[in-house]
Amino acid sequence: MSEPASISAAIAGRYAAAIFDLAQEAGGLDALEADVGALGAALAESPDLRDLIVSPIYSREGQAGAISALAAKMKLSAPLANGLRLMAEKRRLFALPQLLKALAEAIAEAKGEVTADVTSAIALSKAQADKLAQTLKDKTGKTVKLNVAVDESLIGGMIVKLGSRMIDTSVKAKLASLQNAMKEVG
Template structure:
């Protein structure tokens, strides 16, 4: 059973704030960013890792030992390794994905950056990415990092999410809109 999203987000937020403050005070935010990249990749690539953090069958001790071994193998900073050990001890590893994304948001905000989630029907070329980044920077007034994914079901166009704003120029959305208009007319 997973916890309700709001509880996970709240727990992750508390850990993220503490980790960021510790990293900032120790002047190791760059190392923290590298650790976040490594954890994001591990979460994306390893079903075993995802099972370890979510499965209730592992005891605190088993999770703690596994996390300590992983942290050493991944060469994570002491700050992150200690946080993961504490999370394992408190049975809070299930919030790790939210912790990673919350820490990324905190760091980006501190740097005056914003991340735009971009979904396109085909992978964007370097030129397209550069133009989109430039356009989003002009509209937000902040440095923009693109987080791109491909969804061929869009047929064409883009879906861009920046904060709470979403722009959907996909052909799929236009076809759905047209279909709704046709239902009303018919």
């Protein structure tokens, strides 16, 4: 992780912990989860919002005003809206993507959920995704959400990343392993 990225993650982690604790005390984790999803979608869709959070041409007051208006328009919960205002006043909005990621992870942890990143050679059917999620749930004891992506270069099979564990059953990986074994022989 690069130094600026680790600094952003550290800043976001502190804000996320405070926002999460306030929302949990108020019994508003479901609202916070919905807000995190909506704000993440808005950030992904709006180049103006992305520009606002990283551009130094906006003043503290300008950022704070824009974030307050956005929070009111989106009807964000009080802990998140207040946290965003504070981040704007302290010129920390550049860490917003990391904040949303940290909040999503904290909410999932509180709900006993984990997220598995699955990359497959072809799109998984609903039945296949459900069976994979159930198998992972049986192994971990937690509810598993799947982030599914398709990478045709895998040729066949899939790669599953769950926390620090990775299971690579792709044909591409098996061919690479076979190629390495052949180099050692010959």
